[in-house]
Amino acid sequence: xxxxxxxxxxxxxxxxxxxxxxxxxxxxxxxxxxxxxxxxxxxxxxxxxxxxxxxxxxxxxxxxxxxxxxxxxxxxxxxxxxxxxxxxxxxxxxxxxxxxxxxxxxxxxxxxxxxxxxxxxxxxxxxxxxxxxxxxxxxxxxxxxxxxxxxxxxxxxxxxxxxxxxxxxxxxxxxxxxxxxxxxxxxxxxxxxxxxxxxxxxxxxxxxxxxxxxxxxxxxxxxxxxxxxxxxxxxxxxxxxxxxxxxxxxxxxxxxxxxxxxxxxxxxxxxxxxxxxxxxxxxxxxxxxxxxxxxxxxxxxxxxxxxxxxxxxxxxxxxxxxxxxxxxxxxxxxxxxxxxxxxxxxxxxxxxxxxxxxxxxxxxxxxxxxxxxxxxxxxxxxxxxxxxxxxxxxxxxxxxxxxxxxxxxxxxxxxxxxxxxx
Amino acid sequence: xxxxxxxxxxxxxxxxxxxxxxxxxxxxxxxxxxxxxxxxxxxxxxxxxxxxxxxxxxxxxxxxxxxxxxxxxxxxxxxxxxxxxxxxxxxxxxxxxxxxxxxxxxxxxxxxxxxxxxxxxxxxxxxxxxxxxxxxxxxxxxxxxxxxxxxxxxxxxxxxxxxxxxxxxxxxxxxxxxxxxxxxxxxxxxxxxxxxxxxxxxxxxxxxxxxxxxxxxxxxxxxxxxxxxxxxxxxxxxxxxxxxxxxxxxxxxxxxxxxxxxxxxxxxxxxxxxxxxxxxxxxxxxx
Numbered sequence: 001x002x003x004x005x006x007x008x009x010x011x012x013x014x015x016x017x018x019x020x021x022x023x024x025x026x027x028x029x030x031x032x033x034x035x036x037x038x039x040x041x042x043x044x045x046x047x048x049x050x051x052x053x054x055x056x057x058x059x060x061x062x063x064x065x066x067x068x069x070x071x072x073x074x075x076x077x078x079x080x081x082x083x084x085x086x087x088x089x090x091x092x093x094x095x096x097x098x099x100x101x102x103x104x105x106x107x108x109x110x111x112x113x114x115x116x117x118x119x120x121x122x123x124x125x126x127x128x129x130x131x132x133x134x135x136x137x138x139x140x141x142x143x144x145x146x147x148x149x150x151x152x153x154x155x156x157x158x159x160x161x162x163x164x165x166x167x168x169x170x171x172x173x174x175x176x177x178x179x180x181x182x183x184x185x186x187x188x189x190x191x192x193x194x195x196x197x198x199x200x201x202x203x204x205x206x207x208x209x210x211x212x213x214x215x216x217x218x219x220x221x222x223x224x225x226x227x228x229x230x231x232x233x234x235x236x237x238x239x240x241x242x243x244x245x246x247x248x249x250x251x252x253x254x255x256x257x258x259x260x261x262x263x264x265x266x267x268x269x270x271x272x273x274x275x276x277x278x279x280x281x282x283x284x285x286x287x288x289x290x291x292x293x294x295x296x297x298x299x300x301x302x303x304x305x306x307x308x309x310x311x312x313x314x315x316x317x318x319x320x321x322x323x324x325x326x327x328x329x330x331x332x333x334x335x336x337x338x339x340x341x342x343x344x345x346x347x348x349x350x351x352x353x354x355x356x357x358x359x360x361x362x363x364x365x366x367x368x369x370x371x372x373x374x375x376x377x378x379x380x381x382x383x384x385x386x387x388x389x390x391x392x393x394x395x396x397x398x399x400x401x402x403x404x405x406x407x408x409x410x411x412x413x414x415x416x417x418x419x420x421x422x
Numbered sequence: 423x424x425x426x427x428x429x430x431x432x433x434x435x436x437x438x439x440x441x442x443x444x445x446x447x448x449x450x451x452x453x454x455x456x457x458x459x460x461x462x463x464x465x466x467x468x469x470x471x472x473x474x475x476x477x478x479x480x481x482x483x484x485x486x487x488x489x490x491x492x493x494x495x496x497x498x499x500x501x502x503x504x505x506x507x508x509x510x511x512x513x514x515x516x517x518x519x520x521x522x523x524x525x526x527x528x529x530x531x532x533x534x535x536x537x538x539x540x541x542x543x544x545x546x547x548x549x550x551x552x553x554x555x556x557x558x559x560x561x562x563x564x565x566x567x568x569x570x571x572x573x574x575x576x577x578x579x580x581x582x583x584x585x586x587x588x589x590x591x592x593x594x595x596x597x598x599x600x601x602x603x604x605x606x607x608x609x610x611x612x613x614x615x616x617x618x619x620x621x622x623x624x625x626x627x628x629x630x631x632x633x634x635x636x637x638x639x640x641x642x643x644x645x646x647x648x649x650x651x652x653x654x655x656x657x658x659x660x661x662x663x664x665x666x667x668x669x670x671x672x673x674x675x676x677x678x679x680x681x682x683x684x685x686x687x688x689x690x691x692x693x694x695x696x697x698x699x700x701x702x703x704x705x706x707x708x709x
Contacts, residue, residue: 061539061639216679217687219644221635224434225679225686228427250541250636258562258634260553282541282636 048084048339048346050075051105051114053126054140058093059246060118062278066324067140067331071115073315074332080339091117095125102126106135112346113138115331120144120191127156136349138356140331141324142272148375148404149412155349157356158375159331159368161295162404163194163243165380166271169399170241170293171202173382177397178267179238183230184213185252186242192218195243195271203241211235220248223255230261239267249274250282257286267291275385277322280392288387295378296326296365297396308364330363337361357417369401372418377403430559431676437565439672440572444627445645446652447579447664448620454659455595456613458507459515461522463624464646465529470495470625471632471641472537475544484547484633492625499621503614511613526642533639544633568630575626576665582619583661592616651690655697657704666705 052071055064068088075084087109089101098117105111114130116123116139123137124144130137131153139147143158174182182203186192192215200210212233214226230240244252249270256262273294280287298321299309308329309321319325334356341355342348360369366379380402383394406412406419449463474491478484502525510517550564583589591607603609631645652671656663671690678689697704 057534059640061534062541065539214683216683217685220679220686221644222434222438222675222679225431225676226683228430228680229683232427246541247636247638247641250543251634254543254634258551258564260560260562278540282543284543284545 045083046344046346048080048113048344049087049109049111050084050335051087051089051102051109051111053089053091053098053101053105053114053117055093055118056088056090058091060093063118063141063324064090066278066319066322067115067118067328069316070312070325070328070330071140071332072328073311073325074329074336076315077311078332078336080336080344083344087111091119091122093117093119093122095119095121098122099125099129102130102137106130106133112136112349113335113352115140115335118142123147123156123158124151127151127153131155134349136352136356138331138335141327143375143404145404145410145412148371148373149406149410149415151412152373152406152415152417154353154357154374154417156374157370158404159334160327160376161272161378162375163191163272164198164410165378165402165404166273166293166295167195167198168202169380169402170269170271170382171199171208172206173293173397173399174203174239174241174269175206175208177382178269180208181211181235181237182208183211183233183237183240184242185226185230185240185244186215187218187220187244187248188215189218191272192243196241199241209235211237216248218248221251223252224259227255227259227261230266237266239269241269243270243272243274245272245274249279253283253290254286262286262289269293273323273383275383275394276324277320277392278324280385285387287385288392289385291382291384293380293382293399294323295380295402296323296330297381297383297394298322298326299393300364300396302364302366304362304366305364326364330365330368333361333363334359334368367401371403371420373404373406373415373420374417375404375420377401377420426558427680430561431680432673433556433559433561433569434565435673435676436669437569437572437672438675439669440569440576441627441630442648442652442668442671443576443665444572444623444630446649446656446668447576447661448623449646449649450653450656450659450664451583451592451661452617452620453653455592455616456507456511457515458510458518458617459522460507460620461519461646462502462525462529463522463620463649464642464644465526466495466499466621466624467628467631467645468533468637468639468642469498469529470628471544471637472533472542472628473625474629474632475542475637476537478544482547484544484550487544488626488629491629492622495625495628496618496622499624500614500618502621503617507617508610508613511610526646530639530642537639539639542632542637543635544629544637546633564633568634572630575623579623580661588612588615651694654694654704657706660704660706663704663706 052068054067087105091098113136116137118141120142123139127147137156139158141160143160143162145162184196186196214229216226269291271293275292277298312321338352338355342351369377371377380399381396383396386393386395403420406415408414445467452458452460470491473494474487477490478487552563553560554563591602591612594602652667655670656667674689674693679686
């Protein structure tokens, strides 16, 4: 799929006299040393070609279109709105396809900037290929921890999160808010296991106790046999913590309700914004009162969020404000600021890289700052799901600003660009 | 494992198995009688779930959803059979497999276009929430309804196949289509009716499954995989095989998850592999 937006070139016929006149004037300009300002003015009018390699099919098909709409909304509000042209490709949530499409966008469509796909495995595949060619990659959503660790690159920037920085802040919060006993759960794959492991370590460090744990195969639709393990735990936990996404999450949350665990006071806490706005209707009232952790809160009462909500509702009146849309918009805000730093010249890749490496900006998420390992330091929130007048909302508790630390003590190693403390 | 958790898992396994029967029996019978390996059968389940969800959202009436969605999908099944599948009768199995595989992709993309990539589920009415005490086992009301409803539907289907005027040529067609035609029976009319019934049955399963799990554009693939496993275990073309295969799968899921949480899906594949090794045609093959 290839969608192109932007002004079309007009065909214009010129006469031989016009041609000689133009060549003459051009030669004169070059000869008199006026070429500097001329080219500068030309750069300021040059088309800004942005590639958006995103997930229009596969498990993240829900997020890709929203990210794209958010990204385009940010540019539509900027001074670059008439110069920007987007080239959108479907990564299909496959690493090999992502690499192939990323190269196509740079080499055939001649994009200046590439906004990368959602999957961490996709960004991990694209980054080394593009970095070797000194091509810019801006990841709008998820991140692979290794890309802010030993595989970091000056040309790759992570605006979202890692499983680590979305998990560790929840340990002291859980202890303080719910209690010191947790039952760990999760989908049995890297992300599900990593999140449980990070939480377990952090929770035990602050004095918490794990009373049981299980990891169900990815794609589990029936949780009844697993739920009985929670009920039969030696000690009743103060809450259940772990990560499920997509259909697994819907089944898990609905069955917690169906099998009476919710009624009996078992609180489920997740992370990575599992309870995103577009997921909540599928779970219905079963998810109300549960928590997750994320770095953006739709409809939060800040000037930036209010402005974004108003703009989004005007542009997409029938769609709720979703985290993916916010992240797309945030990416746009970040790129616009970086373009400002290079006076709107999208061909100045090194200038953009330098600008992004130290970028700080305000977005609907709050104040965002790039960490030394090219991963952002973001405001983190514990979010409780509420429902009022038929509308789902997140009641947010600010946990602090968190980036992803790196160093030899972490399995993703140290980033050669530097490591933030976390 | 305590007696209580054993009985809970047993009940749970039978419930899930009964819902799987509604999907697998249609796939199995269509293959057995018509020689059509309908890969789009999972799509009919998915479309049933989406249509049911839409009707539920519009009317708030679960029973309307459970009735109208299967009727709509049965109609769609009829159109698909008449316009496409019927052209391939008598051709080899891969021809219908390619056609229905293509159709399943069309339906998946149609779902993405109409409903988007979001997850949905059918919100149950209040009277289906809560539990019933079955001799100390607290079982969700809706699951119990699924169990009873599926059993009734399966019994009706069995009576239809074994006792009705339509069932006779269908059963005979499993063995010898030419002889059935020689008796003056319009076998293609039988095929049409069968395809419509099985599509509608798939949609019933869609509404039921959509009330317990997530409805999403990829659920068709999960469900067709389950149905294929069931008919491999039970035997191609056999209604009895579909019934037994579904129960085996449901119980394997329930007890597998309890005994070996990380290997719950593994148990299913092990059973399938064992059946393939010991009875390559399935437990009750009729082809």
